[in-house]
Amino acid sequence: MSKTSKTQFAILGLLSIGPMSGYGMRQVMQHSTSYFWSESDGQLYPTLSKLAAKGLIECKPKADKNTRDKKEYSITKSGLTELKKWLAQKPETQTVRNELMLKLFFSANVNPETSIEHFQTYRYELKSLLNQLASTEQQLSHEEKQSSHYPYWKLTIEYGLLISQAKMQWCDLVIDTLQKITSRELS
Amino acid sequence: MSKTSKTQFAILGLLSIGPMSGYGMRQVMQHSTSYFWSESDGQLYPTLSKLAAKGLIECKPKADKNTRDKKEYSITKSGLTELKKWLAQKPETQTVRNELMLKLFFSANVNPETSIEHFQTYRYELKSLLNQLASTEQQLSHEEKQSSHYPYWKLTIEYGLLISQAKMQWCDLVIDTLQKITSRELS
């Protein structure tokens, strides 16, 4: 049943915040949602055209300034209705595919040192995500505190922080366990 | 670069544990890895044929008993080499797409009650996953303690437990925050 692409709703959602260009959407997603949602160009631009054709969004080419190719989109009434309809529906529980976990599950086939390296890299990646989230949280509490979106955005950041911290703790457990296997193998 | 399907490695990995039928793989995945990895029939069976054609796995039709259609596969030497090669490679950091989070991010557009319902459902789902993981952990410590896979399988379960608990705590935070918004709106 997960047939219909969610790209359209990601776009409608972003435009519910305010008018924006396709490029602007990419920027926002890269800086704010990348740890739980992202879109590629190949999805984004064609979907913008489709939504405009359906009348869910409108395009106002910025001819007023200096006629760059820039296209600014905004959400229409029917677009907002569609978005609200989707938001009211129960989120589908998606099938997960975590390669790191799949590898760990079969890692009895390789020496523990190999796995330890992977997890040290992973730990480092988690750390930089945590730093990034912390600075986004700071920024948010300064710039958006009055917005109706604020509590919701704050909750998503909270998710990122809590889950990443939990993953990091688990990472430490993994590294510790694997190191014990190594020393047991040596003795 | 994430072009090559990981289905083949999931299969090779399962066969590194022991000989198994396609159906058997489905069972194992459903019971042991579904919270971090799953395969659909449409991926599984064609990939089995491809791997057999490449000589990475072998098929021994169980003609000895009562000639059911059952096919038992086992991994070959070159298959094991391929698996180890993959395990040694750094896991790719995959792009995440979490619909629950995407909805939350835009939920200022709907009333908080709607979101609260979604999160109560989600919380319930997390709870049953936790129960399932706890019983799997019990089973594992009784049946597989001697296996070289044991520490690795235990770590994956630990992941499931820790992350699900963190998600549940966050869930409580979300529900609590949304309820405060509701009561503020009423006053």
Added chain:
DNA sequence: TCGCACATGTAACGCGTTACATGATTAC
């Protein structure tokens, strides 16, 4: 003037899900 960020799009291609198709065996 060179390279980067801005800015929009298209085409190819493989992946993965869903639904369909088929049939045997077992338990009630």
Added chain:
DNA sequence: GTAATCATGTAACGCGTTACATGTGCGA
């Protein structure tokens, strides 16, 4: 006898990524 489980497969279809294509404006 009939429903559920065991068991294997195929075909259609859309989704999403990657790479390609193109061009502007700006700062070093």
